[in-house]
Amino acid sequence: MIFNRSVYLIIFRRFAVIHHTNILAFFTSSVLINLGESMKKLIDKQKYQEALDLFNHNSTSISDVAISLALKALTCGDEDNACRIFCETKNKTPSAYGVMFKEPDSTNLVMLFNACAQLRNERALKIKNSFLNQMSKLFNSTNHVVNSFLNILIKFRDISSAENVFVQMKTKEIITCGIIMQEGKVGYVGKALNIFDHVEKPNKMIYTAMINSFGLNGMGHEAVDLYRRMPIDIHDEVTYICILNACSHSGLIDKAHSIYNNIKVKTERITTAMVDCMSRMFMFDEAQQLIDNFELSHPPGFAMYMALLSSARNHRNFILSEKVLDRMKKLFPKNKQGLIAGSVLLCNTYSSVGEDEQAKEARLKQLHQIGKNKIVGITWTAPKGEVVRFKAHDNSHPQSKEIYVEVARMSVELKENGHQYDSRWITREINDDENIESILCSHSEKLAIALNFIQQPIQNVIQVTKNLRICGDCHSAIELIAKLRQRPIIIRDANRFHHFDTSGQCSCQEHF
Known part of the structure; x- marks a missing residue:
């Protein structure tokens, strides 16, 4: 380099x-x-x-x-x-x-x-x-x-x-690679690319860091173009995983197929990335066939089944979810924490299709196992340079009253412009003093965005980070909020970046 x-x-x-x-x-x-x-x-x-x-x-x-x-x-x-x-x-x-x-x-x-x-x-x-x-x-x-x-x-x-x-x-190399990764992880792809473009002869680390930055931010085509320019002799497992993930997050299934078929040594992690790509496109039969072929000569991989199960939840396919989780229990009986996570996904799938009794029964079975270890959804934002965190239904912020007034104002705007709150994203029982709108409006990411809107001046770009994957209702709502308020919003969730632009589109193209 x-x-x-x-x-x-x-x-x-x-x-x-x-x-x-x-x-x-x-x-x-x-x-x-x-x-x-x-x-x-x-x-x-x-x-x-x-x-x-x-x-x-x-x-x-x-x-x-x-x-x-x-x-x-x-x-x-x-x-x-x-x-x-x-x-x-x-x-x-x-x-x-x-x-x-x-x-x-x-x-x-x-x-x-x-x-x-x-x-x-x-x-x-x-x-x-x-x-x-x-x-x-x-x-x-x-x-x-x-x-x-x-x-x-x-x-x-x-x-x-x-x-x-x-x-x-x-x-x-280490510093340059670290900067490109850091810029990509906070959504500044342009700055990462500027650094990359100033390197006359990028090495393997630099290429892969830039491909990953594109992928995280929904720029799959740019990631593939860069991958094609990268010398073939320096491709490695990490490179293949990053480019397949980039295709997965942009719905580029044909390009992913082409890249995967030309990889000579398909490791477990590479195969998992391809399974994830297929599953996100709801190509469940093809994904299962790929897993079956892999297991002819390798031990089964837990992450492959989790990718399949996660996408089955997004597809609201509880029959497939049941089959996948049952197989996971047979193949990985000792992976207790992983199976608990799988059970939570199944519960959420039941809830998303209105199978409340099955969801309740499944939750009761897992309650003693999950205990206090269940991951709480948290969202962070820093409208004035000071990091603030929210949980769902949070009232701990000094401006909570103003935040909830702003949430109500956003809700009125959303409903006036055709948004319908989606109860399928509620994964627990509704209490007597709650309704669908009040629950979904109190999600942590909506509270964080509301905090940004009550600041003066409002930031040119609102940035939010969430430790879990963003829910479908919040995703649809934020697309509309960005358009109505003419304010770009960037959300970093557990899987990727979502760049919501003022046209009401998200960079993920609904592949989340």
Whole structure:
């Protein structure tokens, strides 16, 4: 991958803009221990685990105790917790730094720089300046160390030094890839593409990150065009999954077929992506045939059946849902949590077609299993730069009264323009003091949008994030709201981005 020197600062400044996110997560993943390996080591060292549990449940402010535990974590190979404990420890003494960094290997340097970036005190500033005077030595370290040091400079607003470091870095793939992914994940595809276009010779990571950004934002045709331009010899499993997902989210079933048929080694994850694509188009027989063919030479894959079950729920096909879930119970009897999720989908399918008694019976069977572990739908938005979260029927916000007045106003506009509230998206019993409209109007995404509309001035683009998939009624309502209010709305749900434009169309083209 080759960069023009003139574009280094363009890329870097985008990196600096998003520094308030967890930048280090982009860069230090290879330093961290694989979870499975880490768990095995912890099991082998029972006393350390007990100490760690005590620290997590009774976090101590005694620096020496915490630092000792951090050292023990390092000796156990648990760098992740070592770094966390060190960074969370308040009132660090000078000796604490000395103990942790007697031998400054790459792991310790990453930890030191991360701690300095978080503390941003006088001592951290001295450490930063000290390493600035030793940049030649620093560049002999791993790229993770240099990336971590870059994070300190940004946190201290030392942008000129950070730019110099970035220009001198030998490899910039991780940062560039991270920026493209970040921009794509927040819906700024144009900015991601601008970064991509300035890379003279994109490598596998850069191509795949851009394809994924297109896919997440419903730009399937652009993703396919880029995939066709990508050198065939650098395609890998992740590339295939990203392009198939892009086709899936844009309804490009023919292009997905063409791409899938030309993949020589069809892994479980690649096949799952194709099953998902077929299922979203309600091609259930074809999807089941693909699963059957895969299982002739491979063990069954749980995710394939979940893709089938999820789309059966969207199709409101409770007969197929029952068959799929019954097969899942036979094939994966030990996957308790997965089967609970499948049962919830079946309950929702029953509710969507008015089979209330079957839904109630299924819920009662699963209630003792789900307990408090059921995922609550939450929506986030930040109309004035401050993140606000909502649950359904939420009244916790200081402006709740105004929010619900705005929701009622939107509801009147929606009904006047032909919107009919769809009771099939209500997945619980309706209480005596409720009706279909009151339940659906109190969904968290509608509350978040209403909050944005009562702000002055209203943002040019309203942005909302939801931890679950958006419901069909909210999707239809928001398409109409964006058109009536002439305000673009972007919603990031559990699966993808939905760009609702002022014409009343969504980028997903109803493929959600």
